[in-house]
Amino acid sequence: MAEANDNHDYVGATPPSKAVRTGPSPLYRLLQALASLRFTAILFVLTLIIVFFGTLAQKRDSLNTVLDEYFYCWLAWVDLNLISDFTQVFLKGVRLYGTDEDPGRLRIPFPGGFTIGWVMVVNLVAAHIVRFKLTWKRAGIWVLHAGVIVLLGGEFIRANYAIEDQMRLSEGQSANYLYSLDKSELVFLRPAGSGSDEVVSLPGQMIENAVGALPISHPELPFDVEVVQYMKNTSDPARPISGPVPVKFGEKNLATAGLGLAVRLNAEKEISSIKGDRKINLPGCYVTLREKSNGKAIGTYLFGTAIDDSQPVGPDGEWRAAFRLKRTYLPYSIQAIKVERINWPNTDKPKEFKSTVRLENPTTQESREVLIEMNRPLRYEGRTYYQSTMDTGGPANLTGFQVVQNPGSHIPYVACTLITLGMAFHFLLKLIDFLNRRARR
Amino acid sequence: MRLRTPGPSRPALRRLLVIFVAAVVLLAGCKPPSEITKYTAPHEADESGPPPDVPEDPVTGERILGLIVPAPPERGELQWWFFKMRGRPQAVGRRVKPLEAFAASLKMPADEGMPKYDLPSGWVHTQASNQFALVSIRTGHRYTPLPMDVSKAGGELAANVNRWRDQVGLKELSADEIPGSLREITIGDGTKAYWVDVSGPGRSKPPFAKP
Numbered sequence: 001m002a003e004a005n006d007n008h009d010y011v012g013a014t015p016p017s018k019a020v021r022t023g024p025s026p027l028y029r030l031l032q033a034l035a036s037l038r039f040t041a042i043l044f045v046l047t048l049i050i051v052f053f054g055t056l057a058q059k060r061d062s063l064n065t066v067l068d069e070y071f072y073c074w075l076a077w078v079d080l081n082l083i084s085d086f087t088q089v090f091l092k093g094v095r096l097y098g099t100d101e102d103p104g105r106l107r108i109p110f111p112g113g114f115t116i117g118w119v120m121v122v123n124l125v126a127a128h129i130v131r132f133k134l135t136w137k138r139a140g141i142w143v144l145h146a147g148v149i150v151l152l153g154g155e156f157i158r159a160n161y162a163i164e165d166q167m168r169l170s171e172g173q174s175a176n177y178l179y180s181l182d183k184s185e186l187v188f189l190r191p192a193g194s195g196s197d198e199v200v201s202l203p204g205q206m207i208e209n210a211v212g213a214l215p216i217s218h219p220e221l222p223f224d225v226e227v228v229q230y231m232k233n234t235s236d237p238a239r240p241i242s243g244p245v246p247v248k249f250g251e252k253n254l255a256t257a258g259l260g261l262a263v264r265l266n267a268e269k270e271i272s273s274i275k276g277d278r279k280i281n282l283p284g285c286y287v288t289l290r291e292k293s294n295g296k297a298i299g300t301y302l303f304g305t306a307i308d309d310s311q312p313v314g315p316d317g318e319w320r321a322a323f324r325l326k327r328t329y330l331p332y333s334i335q336a337i338k339v340e341r342i343n344w345p346n347t348d349k350p351k352e353f354k355s356t357v358r359l360e361n362p363t364t365q366e367s368r369e370v371l372i373e374m375n376r377p378l379r380y381e382g383r384t385y386y387q388s389t390m391d392t393g394g395p396a397n398l399t400g401f402q403v404v405q406n407p408g409s410h411i412p413y414v415a416c417t418l419i420t421l422g423m424a425f426h427f428l429l430k431l432i433d434f435l436n437r438r439a440r441r
Numbered sequence: 442m443r444l445r446t447p448g449p450s451r452p453a454l455r456r457l458l459v460i461f462v463a464a465v466v467l468l469a470g471c472k473p474p475s476e477i478t479k480y481t482a483p484h485e486a487d488e489s490g491p492p493p494d495v496p497e498d499p500v501t502g503e504r505i506l507g508l509i510v511p512a513p514p515e516r517g518e519l520q521w522w523f524f525k526m527r528g529r530p531q532a533v534g535r536r537v538k539p540l541e542a543f544a545a546s547l548k549m550p551a552d553e554g555m556p557k558y559d560l561p562s563g564w565v566h567t568q569a570s571n572q573f574a575l576v577s578i579r580t581g582h583r584y585t586p587l588p589m590d591v592s593k594a595g596g597e598l599a600a601n602v603n604r605w606r607d608q609v610g611l612k613e614l615s616a617d618e619i620p621g622s623l624r625e626i627t628i629g630d631g632t633k634a635y636w637v638d639v640s641g642p643g644r645s646k647p648p649f650a651k652p
Contacts, residue, residue: 209475
C-alpha cells in the first residue's frame with residue numbers, strides 16, 4: 001500500500017496537477033444567492049413599504065415630487081413622519097414627530113423604486129437560471145415572468161425618457177411650443193434678427209440648488225446670477241386667481257430693480273396631488289444679477305412663473321429675462337379653430353369635449369384641420385396630443401392638450417399580453433393534468 | 442412538516458446585502474446634472490406695457506387726470522364724454538404726456554357710436570373696470586394698470602367736476618369757480634374739451650360712511 005511521504009501530503013510519486021473542485025463555482029454560488037426566495041420576499045416587503053409611504057406622501061407633496069423622490073430614483077428618502085398622518089385617522093393628536101401645524105419631516109434613506117425594480121429583475125432572472133428547468137411544463141411560467149420583466153423594463157424607460165407637456169390655446173390662438181408642468185427655467189432673451197430671439201436658459205432645479213451659494217457663472221450667460229430666495233410655489237389653490245400682489249409703500253422688499261419694486265409673490269405651500277384640484281406649483285425667485293467683469297450688482301429682480309411677462313434687465317436694456325415653465329419649441333404650430341363643450345341634453349353635464357385645430361408645418365408644407373377629442377388624440381411626429389382641459393365659461397374658450405412623448409408607450413401592452421398568455425398556458429396545462437389524473441382514477 | 446426553501450447560507454446573504462446597500466449608495470448619485478442651454482426661438486412681442494409704477498406713500502393723496510368732452514344733448518339734458526384715470530400723484534403724473542397725445546387724436550362720433558382715438562404706445566383696451574365705464578384703457582404695466590375709464594353721462598359740468606374733486610378729498614367749488622379750475626383744450630376734431638387735473642388728500646371714508 002502506498003503511504004504518505006514525510007515531505008508531502010499526497011500519495012504516489014507525482015503531485016496532483018490541479019486542486020479538484022468539490023462544490024459549485026463562485027459565479028454559480030453568487031447566482032444562487034441572487035436567486036434566493038428569501039431575497040424575493042425581502043424585495044416584496046420593500047416594495048410594500050415604498051408604495052405605502054409614497055402613497056401617503058401625496059397628501060403633502062405633488063405627484064411629480066413623490067415620483068421623483070420615491071419611485072424614479074435609486075435612493076429614496078422616506079419620511080417616517082408620514083406614519084403620523086396615517087395614524088391621525090384613528091388616533092387624533094398622537095404624532096411620532098412634530099405638530100399638526102408644523103409636522104416636519106423625519107427622513108431615512110431607503111432603496112428607491114429603480115433599485116427595487118432592477119434587483120427584482122436580477123432576482124427573477126437568477127432564479128430561472130438556477131432553479132427553473134426549460135420544459136414545456138414550465139413554459140407558461142417562463143412567458144409570464146418574461147412579461148413581468150418587460151413590464152418593469154418598460155416602466156424604467158417611461159420614467160427616464162417619457163416627457164409630458166401641455167399646450168393651452170384660446171380659440172383662434174396659435175402656439176408653436178409646449179410647456180412643462182413640473183419643470184421651470186430662468187431665461188435671458190435678446191433679439192437675434194429675422195423675427196427670432198437668442199435664448200439662454202437656466203433650469204429651475206439649478207436655481208433652486210443655488211440659494212445662498214456662489215453666483216452661477218457661465219460663458220453663455222450675459223450676467224452672473226446669484227439666487228437670493230427660491231419659492232417652490234407661489235400659488236394658493238384655495239384662491240381662484242393667484243399671482244403677484246402689489247407691494248405696499250414702506251414694505252420690506254428684496255427687489256431693487258424691475259417688476260419686483262411694484263409687486264411681490266407670496267411663498268405658498270407646495271400643492272399636493274390630492275388637494276391641488278388640477279392646479280400646479282408655480283415657483284418664483286429673487287435673483288441678484290451681477291456684471292461678469294467685476295461682480296458688481298446690477299439689481300435684485302423678482303421672477304416667477306406666476307408672472308406672465310419678461311422684464312428688461314441690465315444697464316442697457318439689451319436683455320430681457322423671465323422665469324417660466326420650461327418650454328419645448330416645435331417645428332410646427334397648432335392653432336385652435338373651434339373649441340366645443342357639448343353637454344348632455346337639458347343638463348350641465350359635459351358629454352364631449354372637442355377641439356378643431358389647424359396643424360401647420362412649414363418643413364413638410366402641411367396645413368390641415370384636425371379634430372382632437374376625448375379618446376381620439378392627435379398623433380404627430382412622435383407626440384400624442386390628448387384633449388385634457390377645457391374652459392368655456394370665460395370671454396374666450398380655452399382648450400388644453402396634454403402632450404405625451406413616450407418611446408415605451410407600447411411596452412405595457414406587450415407585457416400584459418405575455419403575462420396573459422403565460423398564465424393562460426400554465427393554467428391550461430394544470431387543468432389538463434388534473435383532468436388526466438381524474439380520468440385515471 | 443417544516444417547509445425548507447433552497448437558499449444561500451447566512452454569511453452569503455449578509456455579503457449580498459452589503460453589496461446591495463453599497464450599490465444603492467453609489468447609484469444614488471447617478472443623476473444627469475442640470476445644464477445651461479442656448480437656443481433660438483421665435484420672437485414674442487412684449488405686451489406687458491410701460492414699466493410698472495412703484496408704490497407711493499399714501500400721505501401723498503390721490504390724483505384724478507382726465508378729459509370732459511361735450512356730447513350732443515339727449516332729451517334736453519347736457520351729455521358729456523368722460524375719460525378719467527385715478528391713482529397716486531406720481532403714477533398719474535407719468536400719464537400726462539400720453540394723455541395729451543390721446544386728446545390730440547380724439548374725435549367725437551357724429552351719432553350714437555363711440556369716440557375714435559389713437560392709443561399711445563403701451564396703452565391697451567381692457568374690460569370695463571367698473572359698472573359705469575363703457576370701456577377701459579390700461580395705461581400702465583399689466584400689474585399696475587391704472588385704467589382710464591371711458592363713460593358717458595349727463596348733468597351740469599360743475600356737478601361732474603365737483604364729483605371728481607370729492608373723490609380725491611377736495612371741497613366743492615361753486616359754479617363760478619369751476620371754469621378757473623379747468624383748462625380748455627381742443628381735441629383732434631376741433632371740439633373744445635376740458636382738461637381736468639385734481640389732486641387731494643384722498644377720500645379716507647366711503648361717501649356712505651357716517652361723518
